[in-house]
Amino acid sequence: MGIPPRAAYGSSQPNVEVRADSFGRPLAVDETARQYINPSVLLHQGDSVAFDVAVPVAGDYILRVDVAVPPESGSAEGQLRVNGNFPVPALQRFIFPAFYRNSIDTFPRDRYGNEALIRQERDVIWANAALRDADFSQPYPIQVSLPAGDHRFEFTLTDDSLYLGSVYVSEFIPYPDYAQYQAAHTALESSGFSLVLEAELPSFKNDTALRPVSSRNLTVTPYDTYCLMLNTLGGESWVKSGSTAFYEFTVPEDGMYAITLRALQDTRSNLTVFRRFTINGEVPFAELNAVPFPYSADWQDVTLGGETLTLIHLQEGVNMLGIEATNAPYLPAIGTIQQALIDINALALEINRLTGNQRDPFKEWVVTDYIPDIEERLNAISQALIDDKDTLLSIDPSGASPEILTYQMAIDNLQFLASDPNQIPNYMSRFSEGTGSAAQQLGSLLPLLQDQPLALDRFMIHSPDINPITPAVPFATSLAEDFKRFVHSFEPDPYQALGASDNELEVWVNRPRQYVDLMQMMADSNFTPQSGIRVKFSIMPDESKLVLANAAGIQPDVALGVSTNVPYELAVRNALYDLRTFPDFDSFINIYSPGSLLGYIIDDSVYAIPETQDFWVTYYRRDILDSLGLPVPHTWDEVIEILPELQRYGMNYNTPLSSGTGTRNYLFTAPYLFNHDAPLYSDHGFASALDSEQAVAAVRFMADSFTIYGMPLTTASFFDSFRYGTLPIGISNAETYIKLMTAAPELGGLWDIDLYPATVLADGSQNRYATGSAQTGIIFKETDQPDQAWEFLKWWMSAETQTGFQEQLLLSYGREYLWFSANLEAFSQLDIPEEHRNVILQQWQWLEEPVRLPGSYMQERELSNVWNRIVFDGINPRVAIDRSISVINREITRKMEEFGYLVNGERVREPHVPTIETIQGWMDSAN
């Protein structure tokens, strides 16, 4: 792949070229640099180059650069200063996407004959890229207005690495329209030529999210009655503006050609999506800068230009077609909504500060006295939205799209509120809180307008005299196909079948189908060839099946996705294989936070390894805390300090204890004990230690949070309360994180996470231990191939597999499928904002799980009862604890007898109570 031929936008020629050898840095001489004709430099994060450009005349200028992203880095980001500052905000951040190509030419088949995704590999391509806005939403590159004379440019690379070749500064000229283009290109119309390209196999692309999907439509090529073919490209995976697929193809002679695409946009009813077409890196004429694809229920042949066929000049030989998703036509509307959301949130905060926690429907407010311009502000917001709605209607005049209706509902809400501003405190649910509020409706509109889903089956480069229309499928054929599939549906689904053949490792997975399919595919393509061990995955819909299967003697070799409390119960009853008997176990566990293993240890044996991990971190609404002037608390003392201020405005702080259900288990309660340095057991595990001074202090604080400090006892949904601003700060877990990342577009950039608040002890030390185990993997004792099973577990938890798995999940199913691997190295590769990743990684340094011993479940239960007694019955903590201690100790004795630690009251052996240091010791001695 050479450089896509450099050409300036429109007919303008590059006014100035600055070559890399004038940057004053050592020139790059490696393999990548040699693919480029001119000299180039290799920049790393933080490097910058400066150069002077003399501009002959005043005017708007654009910059183009020859760049290549090095094979080992992801997309590079840069910024450009002109004469020491940023004349346009967009120059503060622009992106050079990395390119990816398929590692093989055809789709591999999985073990059931269905096509599987091709592994993507990085492709190093020298490209002549214009500096564009970071969202790739603007119709034109960034334009800088420059007076005539000398200007100093400083290019800084802010993320990753980049090869930088020549820089071109040229005058900005908009694309010509088709008439001008036609006049400028006098080449002959081609004749009798047609070339079909399957869209699902692009030559390369700049976004890994863009991937092939399967369609069972009869007209889609290729087609198979029974197997799932990956035969189309995009759809819901091709939504982001700037996401581009490139196709290289050869035409026999210079001339004018037409392009016809077979496309489907059936996901957004009555909304038009847009694609930008480039030929050899260039938009030929303005009409191709945003080609509309209206809604259609079925696949359609779309010829560029529609009725008035537009012909495009292609040169003899290899040409390159780029198809880029673009939301440029919706950009003004998106901007208005973003501004409206900011205005609404600001106004809502002002109202909240006025009314505070006095939400009383019978109280009358004269809001206009305090916020005199409230009516104008509301009307201004709704007027801006009305104008945008009209723009949207001009793009798609049917007016029946959900987007238009959402606009109308938001506008209605705002106009209703503006009609009587003094009633707003009673109608906050129509303004900023709740699912029907204007803020939420506008928030839900954002992704709808930003995303541009379109599926492509194939496209045809053809001469204008060729008819590209795909004939309709005869009714009889489609009936026959449906009937064949109906008959086929009675055959058992191979993915569901339990039981593996003798030479296969049987793995039960407590996860949905999507995960298990992907795991099977990865094991088949990576693990089996390298180890020779065949693995058969089955979906285990219910964990209790494990106990029953074990009783019936049909247990699998390995189970994955097992809840964190199950391994101990199975292991203590001799159902699980001791993983520590594998000689390399101690060196293997280096990938984990040591505390994560604590719950699976019995007497120096380990019976499970963590697969995924949860986390408790502080979530906070930056906008609300800022407007109240509150700092983010880092310790519980600081939390208590900001509470009165929050409660004055009817807000509060969320603790995990309030999200829990009836019985608060260790997941919610144990962190309090850990952080007060309270031991769980005394007397070598034969008695509870809940009566220690530290434990009493911990329990007292657990209760005081509610009885004295007034934190909410029940939070039906922290996510919702967080969105509506009633709980602008609080501790929550990974589930909330995923919801905030995916389902709260209106909060984008307004929230952040921080560590679990620390408990400051009398000696000044700070503890922020929190639980965080999610799912585990186990090997059954009755397995006949323990070594293979262990080999498999090691492969599965290896950083490489976990990284690949989490990437594939995101690519295939989106951000709802974020995978929080317990392998710390794999997690540090997860595609979430770096600040968040660092907070979570730091919190995982404080991961601790309660040690389990016979009868310890009684302590878990009684701890919750103690808390409940103090909070609801007002009993003194010490009295409540004393009452529970005897219950716990009796159960511990009972269970110690059951498991043979006690025989007739005599201590036969003592359980080893592990600590984090124990595990740290194993890890250290293994190295």
Next chain:
Amino acid sequence: MQSNAGIRQWFSKEGGAYAFLFPYSLLFIVFIVIPVLTAVVLSFTFFDSIQPPRFVGLNNYIALITQDDTFMRYVLPNTITFAMIVGPLGYAFAFILAWILAQLPRTPRTLFALILYLPSMTASVAMAVVWKTLFSGDQTGYLNSFLMGLGVIGEPIQWLQSPQYLMLIMILVTLWSSMGIGFLAMLAGILEISPELYEAAAIDGLSSRFQEIFYITIPSMKPQMLFAAVMSAVGTFQAGAIGVTLSGSNPTPQYAGQLIVNHIEDYGFLRYEMGYAAAVSVVLLLMVLGFSRVATRLFGSEEEV
């Protein structure tokens, strides 16, 4: 030879009856007798549902009576309170509503019967979602929001977390859904009574509707009353899901809503003591049996007692 002939004679005489009985008895044995016997056998063992059971004699029963603090202090009183209130009250409601419905013309009667029967048709777990929203412990819960709006309470009440309220709510929700099959049977029973009986009684000097119910309606529908009484006894003792679904966990907070069925699940599935759980279920079976006998004595005809 003689015995052979005897068998043949017996077969020709009663074989047909046994052949007709066979499908039912097969199902009865497989699905009722064998599981019950298994439970009885398991109740004499220690069985952790993973390793093979170990015979322990009467230890489980002894432990239940002498050592199981939770059972004696919470579970048994809870179950009896629950059963004593929900059983008779639900039964009385069912009768009163059935009697009222019987006074209505056909179309509205069918409609109301369907409406009243609806709660017991829907899965209780699905309905618990509705109840949980109603009794939610934050200010967004309907009841809390309503009471706070009226100014009756200043702070949300933890209906489902706090031990004082949980049992009350469990009883309310169960009563709401208690118009089950017993209610339908009673409705049918009341409609079956011949109007001539009432006319005759009126001539004999019956003076009020109350006397009508007491002297005619109830005696004429004894079989349905018995059926409904047994159903309600069995139903209330077997009810257990409601407390766990409402509070969100087994065990319920401070065992406030712990019924025998929850106790069995707690031991069987959370503590892996299946043998002990079997012993508790045998006790539950005996209790249900006892209460059914009481119902039979009250409503059964002479020969059934």
